[in-house]
Amino acid sequence: MNDRIEKLIDGVRNKVVAWRRHMHANPELSFQEHETAAFIVERLQEIGGIEILRPSGTSVVGRLKGNRPGPTIAIRADFDALPIQEATGAAYASQRPGVMHACGHDGHTAMLLGTATVLSQLREDFAGEIRLLFENGEEAPPGGAKGMIEGGAMDEVDRVIGLHLWTPLEVGQVHINPRRMMAACDIFRIEVKGVGGHVGAPHRAVDPIAIGCQIVTNLQHLVAREIDPVEAAVVGVTEFHAGQSVGVIPATAVISGGTNMFDAGVRDLIERRIGEIASGICAAHGASCDYTYTRVYDAVINDPTTAGIVTTTARDIFGSEKVEERDPIMPGEDFSAFGQVTPSCFILVGAGNRGKGITAAHHDARFDIDEDALTIGVRLSVNALLALLKHG
Secondary structure (H helix, E strand, O other): OHHHHHHHHHHHHHHHHHHHHHHHHOOOEOOOOHHHHHHHHHHHHHHOOOEEEOOOOOOEEEEEEOOEEEEEEEEEEEOOEEOOOOOOOOOOOOOOOOOEOOOOHHHHHHHHHHHHHHHHOOHHHOEEEEEEEEEOOOOOOOOOHHHHHHOOOOOOOOEEEEEEEEEEEEOOOEEOOOOEEEOEEEEEEEEEEOEOEEOOOHHHOEOHHHHHHHHHHHHHHHHHHHOOOOOOEEEEEEEEEEOOOOOEEOOEEEEEEEEEEOOHHHHHHHHHHHHHHHHHHHHHOOOEEEEEEEEEEOOEEOOHHHHHHHHHHHHHHHOHHHEEOOOOEOOOOOHHHHHOOOOEEEEEEEEEEHHHOEOOOOOOOOOOOOOHHHHHHHHHHHHHHHHHHHHO
């Protein structure tokens, strides 16, 4: 059986690379992935024997059933791109100005199509169902998972797994944490309302830029001085917009950013204190503010049993030295919504390669992956899914 699986994976290797490159060259933004969804459907139809569902928007679900009843194990891949102008210079670089696969979602989808291809040829050897979840809109709140779940994509699913290509890890490495995997992520917006005026008469104005700078500075103390040091948290200001002329003190300034954390109490504290800090500073200087805080994605928390099965499988395939339990990472992921429905495991698959110069961060215009990671992802997906089916 193992030799047969390896031969099937070797047979799909070149297709997976070609699929990934096609999607990389033709990226589509969140919830606009009509061509990519059609591409996925076409590939599933070519594989054959897969029931295809469209639970929400541009999302796609495939149902691959074995030769007898059994558990249902789902696996998820996302396929939306980002509003970034690509700067890799690759032969397969984006052909669409200002849109780029800069997070590996093209690779995730190619790996899942490869996994479906292999498992479709093993359907006589397993009991149960493999549920193929192709998620739209992962990069843009509210994400695509909620709509898929509401559309029935997770009905009767016993466990769900997901893989994410990760360039901070060298190709060949696999990272699985038995509990905390990725943080919750939220966004905030503060509009400082002052009084505009002439730059030469600042005493007659209430300067929202000066006030906003104090808000930004004081927000840095929130994690450093108000949150237990053993709890991971991030409060980051990423936008500050104000003014249109060097001679004019504007009436308003807008500050936006993001937060990440695991603990629910820390989340509540951060939401409350950002507003209190902003309001207090504004009041002290004769200004006011409008504050909004939006909870985006919950933390990705792995189920220890599911993670244990996947970890054991990965170590059997790749060797213990290649599969590590590492600290959680702080970016957020919409996969958390699937994990709230049923026991889940999210896995990071190394896709960086310092020797080849593949080191750019996710969401960077120079982002790329070592495509050897694609075959690794298919091997892990196929074997983990079969192991989970046996476990139930």
